[in-house]
Amino acid sequence: MQKRIYWNDGWKFKETYENQMRETAYQDDAWEDVRLPHTCKETPFHYFDESSYQMVCCYRKHFFALEEWKDQTVIVTFEGIAHEAQVFLNGERIGEHHCGYTAFSIDISKKLRIGAENVLTVRVDSRENLNIPPFGYVIDYMTYGGIYREAYVDLKNETYLADIFLHSEIPKGQKPDAKLISEIEIKNSGKTDEKKEFLIRQSIRERGTENYRQIGESRVASDRKLSFPVPDIKLWDLENPLLYEVKTELLQNGNILDENVTLFGFRTAVFLKDGFYLNGRKVKLRGLNRHQSYPYVGYAMPESMQKRDADILKNELGVNAVTTHTYNYSGVVNTVLCGDKADIWLTILNQYGPATYIAVFIFFTGLVTILFSLALGMIYHSSFDMEYLGWCMIMGGVWMMGESKLRQILVPNASALGSLCFVMILLCPT
Numbered sequence: 001m002q003k004r005i006y007w008n009d010g011w012k013f014k015e016t017y018e019n020q021m022r023e024t025a026y027q028d029d030a031w032e033d034v035r036l037p038h039t040c041k042e043t044p045f046h047y048f049d050e051s052s053y054q055m056v057c058c059y060r061k062h063f064f065a066l067e068e069w070k071d072q073t074v075i076v077t078f079e080g081i082a083h084e085a086q087v088f089l090n091g092e093r094i095g096e097h098h099c100g101y102t103a104f105s106i107d108i109s110k111k112l113r114i115g116a117e118n119v120l121t122v123r124v125d126s127r128e129n130l131n132i133p134p135f136g137y138v139i140d141y142m143t144y145g146g147i148y149r150e151a152y153v154d155l156k157n158e159t160y161l162a163d164i165f166l167h168s169e170i171p172k173g174q175k176p177d178a179k180l181i182s183e184i185e186i187k188n189s190g191k192t193d194e195k196k197e198f199l200i201r202q203s204i205r206e207r208g209t210e211n212y213r214q215i216g217e218s219r220v221a222s223d224r225k226l227s228f229p230v231p232d233i234k235l236w237d238l239e240n241p242l243l244y245e246v247k248t249e250l251l252q253n254g255n256i257l258d259e260n261v262t263l264f265g266f267r268t269a270v271f272l273k274d275g276f277y278l279n280g281r282k283v284k285l286r287g288l289n290r291h292q293s294y295p296y297v298g299y300a301m302p303e304s305m306q307k308r309d310a311d312i313l314k315n316e317l318g319v320n321a322v323t324t325h326t327y328n329y330s331g332v333v334n335t336v337l338c339g340d341k342a343d344i345w346l347t348i349l350n351q352y353g354p355a356t357y358i359a360v361f362i363f364f365t366g367l368v369t370i371l372f373s374l375a376l377g378m379i380y381h382s383s384f385d386m387e388y389l390g391w392c393m394i395m396g397g398v399w400m401m402g403e404s405k406l407r408q409i410l411v412p413n414a415s416a417l418g419s420l421c422f423v424m425i426l427l428c429p430t
Contacts, residue, residue, distance in 0.1 A: 181225065
C-alpha cells in the first residue's frame, strides 16, 4: 500500500552551482536552510527585472533511507521547479526535467543506500532557454525560479498503479446513468514477474459519504482501458460542484498491492456555434486570466494560497471560468470573457460607468469644439485657439477611456492614440 512522506523541510540552498556540489561528501553546512516552496531569489516590490532571478542555483537534501524501504518502490515527486532541473542522488544523475510548469517524478529505488544517509541534489536553471516553453518568443510576465512547489516521496509495492486517467460517457436524456472509463498504467520495479495476472477493482462514493459501492472489476496482465457503468449519478454543476471519490485497487492473489483514490465529477461540456454548454444547458462564461506570481517570492506559495486565490475568484469576484495563460489578449477582454460584444459593453458600463460617461462626454465635447473652431475659421478666414483646446480635451478623454477600460475594446493602445492626437496638434493650421 502507498505511503506518502512530504519533503518540504530540511533543504540546503545556494545561489550558485558547481559540479562538485552534487557529491555526497560536499560540505554544505554554511548554506542557507530553506523550506519548500522556495524562490531562488526574493525580489523587491518594485524596480527589478528578470535578471534578478535568472541564475543556476543548487538545492541539497540529506535523508536516511530506512530498512523498510528495501523491498519497496521509492518515487520522489517535484510539483514544480522553474525552469530546468537536473537531479542527482549520491553524486549520480538520476533524472532531469525541462519545464517549469509541470510536475515530474523519479524512481530512486535502485540508487538508494538502504540503512544509510543519502544526499539528493537538484541543479535548478531559471534562465530563459529558447527550447523550453514558454520561452522562445516575447512573453509579458515574470518567470520566477526555484523549487516553488512541494516535494514528496511515495513508498509503493514493487508493482503499483503508476497512473489513472478517468473520463466519462454520459448519454443524452434524463436518465442519470453514465460509463466511467479508466485508462490505467501499471508499473513494476523489476524485482517480480511483470507478466502475472492482476485484478483491477473499482468502487465509487459521493464525496463526504462513508460507504463505497463497487462498480466493477476486471482481470488484466498489463495496462488496460476499462469501462464500468455507474447508475444514478449526480452531475457536477457550477451551482452544485458535486464530486465523487473513485477508488481503484490493484490486487494479486487476493492481496491489495496498491490503491488510488481519485476525485472525479461527471458532466458534459461542449462549445457550439452559439456558445458554451454545460450538461446540455447554455452557460455564459465570465472569467479572467490569472498568473500565479506573488510579491517578493514570485511563484513560491503553498497550496493554501492557491486555494485562497480560487476562493476570491469565485466568491468575491463572481467568476465561473479562469484561464492560466492568455497572452494574445489584454485587459477587460480577458476579464469579461463574455459571449458577445453586447455583454462586454454592458459589463464595462456597469463596472466603470461614471468614468466612462465622463470620458465619452469630454471626448465628444473636444470633437465638437474642433469642428466649431474650423467652421468659424472658414467663415471669418482666420484661425481660432479653440481648436487647440479641442485637441487637449480629446486627449484627456482618450486618457480617461484608457483608465475606465473602455479604450481596451475600442483602441488597443491608448498611448499610441494620445501620441497621434499630439502629432495632429502639431500639424493643425495656425
